[in-house]
Amino acid sequence: xxxxxxxxxxxxxxxxxxxxxxxxxxxxxxxxxxxxxxxxxxxxxxxxxxxxxxxxxxxxxxxxxxxxxxxxxxxxxxxxxxxxxxxxxxxxxxxxxxxxxxxxxxxxxxxxxxxxxxxxxxxxxxxxxxxxxxxxxxxxxxxxxxxxxxxxxxxxxxxxxxxxxxxxxxxxxxxxxxxxxxxxxxxxxxxxxxxxxxxxxxxxxxxxxxxxxxxxxxxxxxxxxxxxxxxxxxxxxxxxxxxxxxxxxxxxxxxxxxxxxxxxxxxxxxxxxxxxxxxxxxxxxxxxxxxxxxxxxxxxxxxxxxxxxxxxxxxxxxxxxxxxxxxxxxxx
Amino acid sequence: xxxxxxxxxxxxxxxxxxxxxxxxxxxxxxxxxxxxxxxxxxxxxxxxxxxxxxxxxxxxxxxxxxxxxxxxxxxxxxxxxxxxxxxxxxxxxxxxxxxxxxxxxxxxxxxxxxxxxxxxxxxxxxxxxxxxxxxxxxxxxxxxxxxxxxxxxxxxxxxxxxxxxxxxxxxxxxxxxxxxxxxxxxxxxxxxxxxxxxxxxxxxxxxxxxxxxxxxxxxxxxxxxxxxxxxxxxxxxxxxxxxxxxxxxxxxxxxxxxxxxxxxxxxxxxxxxxxxxxxxxxxxxxxxxxxxxxxxxxxxxxxxxxxxxxxxxxxxxxxxxxxxxxxxxxxx
Amino acid sequence: xxxxxxxxxxxxxxxxxxxxxxxxxxxxxxxxxxxxxxxxxxxxxxxxxxxxxxxxxxxxxxxxxxxxxxxxxxxxxxxxxxxxxxxxxxxxxxxxxxxxxxxxxxxxxxxxxxxxxxxxxxxxxxxxxxxxxxxxxxxxxxxxxxxxxxxxxxxxxxxxxxxxxxxxxxxxxxxxxxxxxxxxxxxxxxxxxxxxxxxxxxxxxxxxxxxxxxxxxxxxxxxxxxxxxxxxxxxxxxxxxxxxxxxxxxxxxxxxxxxxxxxxxxxxxxxxxxxxxxxxxxxxxxxxxxxxxxxxxxxxxxxxxxxxxxxxxxxxxxxxxxxxxxxxxxxx
Numbered sequence: 001x002x003x004x005x006x007x008x009x010x011x012x013x014x015x016x017x018x019x020x021x022x023x024x025x026x027x028x029x030x031x032x033x034x035x036x037x038x039x040x041x042x043x044x045x046x047x048x049x050x051x052x053x054x055x056x057x058x059x060x061x062x063x064x065x066x067x068x069x070x071x072x073x074x075x076x077x078x079x080x081x082x083x084x085x086x087x088x089x090x091x092x093x094x095x096x097x098x099x100x101x102x103x104x105x106x107x108x109x110x111x112x113x114x115x116x117x118x119x120x121x122x123x124x125x126x127x128x129x130x131x132x133x134x135x136x137x138x139x140x141x142x143x144x145x146x147x148x149x150x151x152x153x154x155x156x157x158x159x160x161x162x163x164x165x166x167x168x169x170x171x172x173x174x175x176x177x178x179x180x181x182x183x184x185x186x187x188x189x190x191x192x193x194x195x196x197x198x199x200x201x202x203x204x205x206x207x208x209x210x211x212x213x214x215x216x217x218x219x220x221x222x223x224x225x226x227x228x229x230x231x232x233x234x235x236x237x238x239x240x241x242x243x244x245x246x247x248x249x250x251x252x253x254x255x256x257x258x259x260x261x262x263x264x265x266x267x268x269x270x271x272x273x274x275x276x277x278x279x280x281x282x283x284x285x286x287x288x289x290x291x292x293x294x295x296x297x298x299x300x301x302x303x304x305x306x307x308x309x310x311x312x313x314x315x316x317x318x319x320x321x322x323x324x325x326x327x328x329x330x331x332x
Numbered sequence: 333x334x335x336x337x338x339x340x341x342x343x344x345x346x347x348x349x350x351x352x353x354x355x356x357x358x359x360x361x362x363x364x365x366x367x368x369x370x371x372x373x374x375x376x377x378x379x380x381x382x383x384x385x386x387x388x389x390x391x392x393x394x395x396x397x398x399x400x401x402x403x404x405x406x407x408x409x410x411x412x413x414x415x416x417x418x419x420x421x422x423x424x425x426x427x428x429x430x431x432x433x434x435x436x437x438x439x440x441x442x443x444x445x446x447x448x449x450x451x452x453x454x455x456x457x458x459x460x461x462x463x464x465x466x467x468x469x470x471x472x473x474x475x476x477x478x479x480x481x482x483x484x485x486x487x488x489x490x491x492x493x494x495x496x497x498x499x500x501x502x503x504x505x506x507x508x509x510x511x512x513x514x515x516x517x518x519x520x521x522x523x524x525x526x527x528x529x530x531x532x533x534x535x536x537x538x539x540x541x542x543x544x545x546x547x548x549x550x551x552x553x554x555x556x557x558x559x560x561x562x563x564x565x566x567x568x569x570x571x572x573x574x575x576x577x578x579x580x581x582x583x584x585x586x587x588x589x590x591x592x593x594x595x596x597x598x599x600x601x602x603x604x605x606x607x608x609x610x611x612x613x614x615x616x617x618x619x620x621x622x623x624x625x626x627x628x629x630x631x632x633x634x635x636x637x638x639x640x641x642x643x644x645x646x647x648x649x650x651x652x653x654x655x656x657x658x659x660x661x662x663x664x
Numbered sequence: 665x666x667x668x669x670x671x672x673x674x675x676x677x678x679x680x681x682x683x684x685x686x687x688x689x690x691x692x693x694x695x696x697x698x699x700x701x702x703x704x705x706x707x708x709x710x711x712x713x714x715x716x717x718x719x720x721x722x723x724x725x726x727x728x729x730x731x732x733x734x735x736x737x738x739x740x741x742x743x744x745x746x747x748x749x750x751x752x753x754x755x756x757x758x759x760x761x762x763x764x765x766x767x768x769x770x771x772x773x774x775x776x777x778x779x780x781x782x783x784x785x786x787x788x789x790x791x792x793x794x795x796x797x798x799x800x801x802x803x804x805x806x807x808x809x810x811x812x813x814x815x816x817x818x819x820x821x822x823x824x825x826x827x828x829x830x831x832x833x834x835x836x837x838x839x840x841x842x843x844x845x846x847x848x849x850x851x852x853x854x855x856x857x858x859x860x861x862x863x864x865x866x867x868x869x870x871x872x873x874x875x876x877x878x879x880x881x882x883x884x885x886x887x888x889x890x891x892x893x894x895x896x897x898x899x900x901x902x903x904x905x906x907x908x909x910x911x912x913x914x915x916x917x918x919x920x921x922x923x924x925x926x927x928x929x930x931x932x933x934x935x936x937x938x939x940x941x942x943x944x945x946x947x948x949x950x951x952x953x954x955x956x957x958x959x960x961x962x963x964x965x966x967x968x969x970x971x972x973x974x975x976x977x978x979x980x981x982x983x984x985x986x987x988x989x990x991x992x993x994x995x996x
Binding site for chain 2: 861
């Protein structure tokens with residue numbers, strides 16, 4: 001209670017009339033300050049540790065990622081492992097110690113890797129994650145380096161990056177298969193509606209906590225989720241932050257099939273290798289036939305979602321929601 | 333058998349060439365007459381009782397509804413209880429002794445209450461029912477007061493009222509949640525496709541007996557039900573009068589989740605109160621983002637459905653279907 | 665292994681530069697030759713028997729079908745039994761010894777039978793199959809009689825026939841109900857998205873092995889299957905040849921309800937007779953109301969699917985896929 005009050009006071013303190021309007025994009029610095037303030041009576045040492053834990057859990061340390069190294073022929077990506085074998089191009093998110101959170105660099109590398117995979121002579125393309133997580137969504141560090149032009153510029157650039165990222169999924173010209181090896185969060189969930197097949201381990205979960213963070217859905221989920229599962233189930237996810245188990249995600253049609261963790265990799269890859277032996281053109285042309293009827297609408301939805309999200313990022317409500325979230329977390 | 337024959341004879345009797353074409357809109361008076369005629373050999377006293385039971389079950393008595401009184405701040409509605417608490421505006425259908433059948437007055441009050449709820453500063457809006465039923469659909473008494481302009485005018489006015497009623501759901505600007513406390517019939521079911529979340533007690537049922545009554549679907553269900561559950565399941569409901577249990581409605585995606593009757597209210601309201609603490613604008617803007625892509629089509633569907641329904645109301649087939657239904661009921 | 669090599673060699677052998685480009689449309693003759701070649705060391709007698717089995721399983725013998733005879737009033741179709749009783753027009757695929765594979769003649773008769781059923785005064789129309797199969801899809805013999813104009817002409821004509829066949833389902837003006845009495849393959853599965861209700865015996869299966877044969881989806885399935893079950897489930901069927909059980913098909917919404925084989929016919933026909941007593945116009949107009957919002961899009965999808973399929977039929981990949989399939993079969 002007193003924390004809530006002090007948060008409001010802090011927000012007022014941060015917003016004297018003669019400074020430019022702050023926004024959610026500054027939230028990480030604010031979160032550090034608030035977290036420190038909210039520690040109350042804990043000792044200096046405990047406080048330091050809790051602070052480190054909090055910030056680490058949110059945006060990661062600055063230390064470079066210790067990730068698996070590519071094997072076989074692969075382009076030199078920093079955040080991905082990309083390889084082609086048995087007619088399958090596999091794109092592996094490779095920041096396991098950050099739960100594969102997507103940095104600006106990773107967004108750009110994913111766009112490039114998907115562009116290349118669409119053009120290479122593989123039959124199918126697979127996206128999966130290194131480590132325990134599939135992907136924890138947007139890396140919040142993306143919002144901490146405010147450019148010259150200020151937060152408006154940052155929001156606009158972030159929106160444009162997201163728009164290009166989703167676009168490459170809409171236009172992807174061959175079967176795209178998700179191998180969901182663990183929890184998926186945010187944009188890594190909303191994009192699943194644009195995959196052709198999604199196989200998940202039983203320990204995967206699917207979580208899109210947009211409204212909790214004052215934001216709004218992307219990845220064409222505002223259109224595809226109601227189409228896949230009906231509005232009544234989609235809204236519980238997209239508006240009210242419901243986290244689905246793998247079995248629930250399969251039941252509503254977001255996931256094609258769920259496998260026991262023990263046999264997940266062997267069962268799935270046996271299938272994928274069989275799929276990759278099917279006639280290449282037949283698969284690509286059939287996938288394009290399925291996609292073409294929705295393509296124009298999907299691009300329009302992507303544009304509308306990004307526009308709304310940029311507005312959200314610049315809103316007071318969004319900043320306050322994120323700070324409340326961090327406050328709550330720092331009290332745990 | 334003989335009843336069927338006599339019904340046909342009666343219909344002929346009622347339609348001499350020189351009178352204006354009768355229609356389903358007159359059916360209540362006809363039903364009284366037919367019911368009386370079909371009683372056959374039962375005693376005068378039994379007949380009177382059966383007649384009273386029949387008519388009561390169909391269109392209610394003329395006695396005013398004895399309904400719960402509003403508590404807290406609420407506008408003076410006659411057929412609804414409307415209140416706002418904890419950022420939730422709750423609209424409660426309040427004619428429990430008529431199973432919350434929707435009269436012309438209730439349609440108008442619902443339109444007004446939803447309009448107000450859309451503009452007030454609540455975060456979410458809830459619709460539920462008083463008593464054992466959620467809502468038994470359109471009150472058949474709506475068709476018994478033939479205006480000056482005759483049945484054509486009545487049909488046209490009824491259609492326009494329905495069109496406006498559905499429109500307010502299409503345009504509703506914030507999350508709309510159904511708390512389905514018991515059986516739902518007709519338009520109270522078809523409209524569920526326009527809700528964002530639908531929570532139901534296990535004792536709820538979902539029934540849209542249109543064709544049985546010679547009518548056709550409304551509430552955008554002709555478009556949304558196939559979208560939600562596929563044509564194969566939707567048609568069984570919309571064409572062939574299949575009544576769904578709560579569990580079945582959840583399985584096909586019309587209902588978000590089903591709760592045991594014993595804990596229904598406490599579980600659902602605990603959730604709703606948590607939802608109402610989420611960022612207001614984020615929720616409203618996300619809901620609008622989901623809706624906007626379908627809005628134009630939904631308005632067109634609403635118009636087409638109402639147009640067809642008005643034709644139906646003026647058709648002989650519709651009148652005969654309703655009378656056959658009453659005949660069958662009077663024989664039970 | 666050696667068979668695969670020899671297949672490639674044979675293909676080269678069949679394609680000297682100075683002959684016209686062969687295509688999948690010639691595949692049956694090729695299949696005979698390949699099958700014979702691949703028999704290897706089996707005896708002359710065994711070989712003959714295996715050859716007969718193979719070809720029979722694929723394209724049937726030339727012997728006329730021994731099929732059930734129509735009872736009651738029925739037009740003189742060669743491949744169908746059509747009758748009208750109790751307000752139900754039933755169209756029964758009647759080539760049980762060929763698993764009701766659809767010949768050119770049967771396509772034409774189905775178009776005519778559906779056209780008549782749409783205009784007669786029955787209330788509902790039912791399609792079902794004679795014998796153990798519902799329908800094994802397109803009869804491969806359709807591609808063996810190369811006309812004067814060559815394979816291009818054959819492909820174009822086959823495409824136009826398919827387009828007209830699917831069109832009659834899109835435009836069908838009253839409730840159309842599938843009674844799926846056994847396995848369904850190919851176009852008999854993809855068309856189910858255009859039925860209003862689909863009842864299946866537990867022993868029915870649903871299989872669309874397009875990509876395996878180098879082809880692409882038809883029957884509006886490229887649009888309707890993702891709409892019914894979501895892309896993640898639809899693609900596994902349409903791209904990766906997944907065969908569904910009746911229970912699985914029901915779960916994803918392609919089938920309305922599954923019945924035990926022992927009571928299938930009696931349960932289903934009891935229902936259908938009840939449906940056929942409902943108000944005729946109400947049913948037809950409600951069905952048309954549901955369809956009209958999608959009709960323009962469905963015709964466009966049908967055209968696009970047929971165009972792609974004609975391209976496929978004329979592609980080398982398609983021919984090779986079919987021949988590989990036959991090679992694999994001949995080795996079993």
